[in-house]
Amino acid sequence: MEAINILEERKKSIFEKGKENHELSCDKVSLAGSVSQRACVFCGSRVVLYPIADAIHLVHGPIGCAAYTWDIRGALSSGPELHRLSFSTDLSETDIIYGGEKKLEAALDELIDEYKPKAAFVYSTCIVGIIGDDVESVCKKVSQKKGIPVIPVHSEGFKGTKKDGYKAACHALFKLTDREPAQGISKCSINILGEFNIGGEAWIIKDYYKRIGVEVVSVMTGDGRVDEIGRSHGAALNVVQCSGSMTYLAKLMEEKYGIPYIRVSYFGIEDMSAALYDVAAFFKDNLKIMDKTKTLVREEINKIYPALLEMRKDLTGKKAALYVGGTFKAFSLIKALRHLGMDVVLVGTQTGSPEDYKLLKELCDEGTIILDDANPLELSKYIIEKGADLFIGGVKERPIAYKLGLGFCDHNHERKIPLAGYSGMLNFAKEVYDTVMSPVWKLTPRMEKNGR
């Protein structure tokens, strides 16, 4: 294959550990004209709020934004399934000319009367920002009329990056807090932030905390309920996963309700255990919690460890490339892959911050490529150069991996099984093992050439 060129402006966003020593350029909108793997502000808000299952999620704009985000996240609900429907004001040309406020109000009326939701979110899309609908006042009016929170989400696609969408979602969530009485909440209680219950992961995590004697007041937003979020201000601690999306909310809650927060990750043995130990350490007055945590961690690791060691035998020395949304997930995955004996040769994220990348540089091995907001050409270039055996990414990366003839694991919206927690680590290892060791790669030209 011919050598693949890299855009001059993009060189600042690429870093090879051991070879270069520049600051990684990040936190910017994609370069115009690049085949970016990134999405927009709306996408950021939509994925964060999506799992709240007893609310209406109305997308205000032309049909596309609602169509493309209809049930694309495997965020499971134990009750209502309202979040899996697609609601849109489906703006047409006349609405663009005369404004969409009337249509928005009518749509909200129809929706709330029909479904009796606990709350409604109204997502502003690009066009709403341009035609100047006063979404805020429509929401206020409907909220008064119907007696439920109707919350505008300022997620016009062009107003920043996906991260700004997370922020808009945090603002929306913050409006739902302190709406229910916080009585009867244990002193040892937490909110889980940034856990979206993909494949039922929140249920696993909640169960762990329950077993160590910590009450979970709300999960934001996996299997989320409006009333639970309404009590979340009564929790003693916010435990924030997926730091990119929810740290902002944790800060807002710290400011207003004095709730401190810690950052955790539930992927991989070390990080999962740390997530439990850190919470136990926070409630240090209650010694039972630490004892129970130790027992739980020991039991859970014992359950999965022999199987992990078995898989490690074959996986040792295999190479992995990662392209994920946030850097925090990248940290966990690097550690988890090392557990399996694998080397990480490429790490890319969509939304890393300068501090994140600094940490990432420290964590990575010599020769690892670090990329911000990569495009398919760059990803394939380094996958080929580094001889990766596994690519971990999302929907747009999957066919690239397969075309190149290497294994793939979805660690994004399309994962089907829980990858969080200890049982999730085992699932992850199995998934990695099955794809990397699959005999199908022996059929592909790349593997033939390399004689593997």
Added chain:
Amino acid sequence: MKMEAIDKSKLLRHTPNEIKERSALTINPAKTCQPIGAMYAALGIRGCLPHSHGSQGCCAYHRSALTRHYKEPVMAATSSFTEGSSVFGGQANLLQAIDNIFTIYNPDLIAVHTTCLSETIGDDIPQIVNKAAAEGKIPKGKRVIHTNTPSYVGSHVTGFANMVKSMVDYFSTSTGKRKQQINIIPGWVEPSDMEEIKRLTGLMGIKSVMFPDTSKVLNGPLNGKFIMFPDGGVTVEELESTGDSIGTIAMGLWASEAAAKALDTKCKVPYAILDLPIGLKATDRFIDAMRIMTGVSVPEAIEIERGQMLDIITDMHQYFYNKRVGLVGDPDQLIALSEFLVSIDMWPVYVVTGTPGKAFEKRIMEITAGSPYEVKVKAAGDMFLFHQWIKEEPVDLLIGNTYLKYISRDEDIPLIRHGFPILDRVGHSYFPTVGYKGGIRLLEKILTAILDREDRDSEITNFELVM
């Protein structure tokens, strides 16, 4: 509370039985927006990089949706609008994008489509492209074309039609010397369908230019390489030559009429608008149109394929009688499918497209005129309404895209996946449903669905080995 009282085994449990008039709300759409259609069409030009002039989310969503449907890498670039571009216009972004794209990705051409955002702020794409050319940002021999795809008009089908028309507007040239070839505008069909249409024209011994042509682009082989511009698609030279063709066969009024008309106006190439060649009759009309346009005779190989399809229809016709079918999809597909179903004694009873157009409703009512059942049809409808109709009175079979699987499961009705998008099955990229061979496949699918259901539901005493 209402929600608790309903059947928890049903995913669409929140869909009430009672139908109410909705004035402002679309629930579970049966369409999406224009730009994705333009992107799909542009991928059918060789060496073309589609470019989305808007926020970067649009491009990401379209690429994801197409990737999920085709299981292939889908390449497209974006202008990555910022707040500044929305105030001052997207000119600077597009200029920079054109420069960057030719520098790094080096396509033969860029096909720009707009979005609701750039349409509303009023960016003038040809003016910006001219400026790019004047500033030397477009290398010699490279081209930039565009089409307008305001997301708040029509649907994804409209966007597809617009991009196909732009191919004519930008490239079709009349040299004054007719070429012994015909143009085929296949409409929004799968790469496999495009391949099949080419195979049929080949069997007829006719030289043709098909545009767009996504075969080998979105159903390409695995070769261990990442190829930005796969070895498929209509070439710019071929597109230019369409102005000299003896005629155009345009398939599907919604997806292909605009381009055919434009070609007639621009280069005086006469056209015939046909339904998509799905089913025996529509394929007959396609073959006949080619015969008439070029004066060739139909070869025996095609007669045999036709005979085989007919053979299966008669062999199995007892299983088709009066089956009630519900269909959701795009107008051109639904029209052809409905005619096919009626011809084998199956009856479309509920037909919904999200794409607007009263002509669609009229055509479906004409096709189903002799129906023993009441027929309900809706353009600019949605799947929520479709589901409510089914709750009133069920059907035997569903045909439509993957989103019908919710209804299929809740109402326990077999589903044949057809149309866009298919997110959960493979096959559509490789096996056509057009032509006689495609018809055979469609029949196989219909029969399998019906007979599997019969096997599943029959009592032990009536369980049949031979069918």
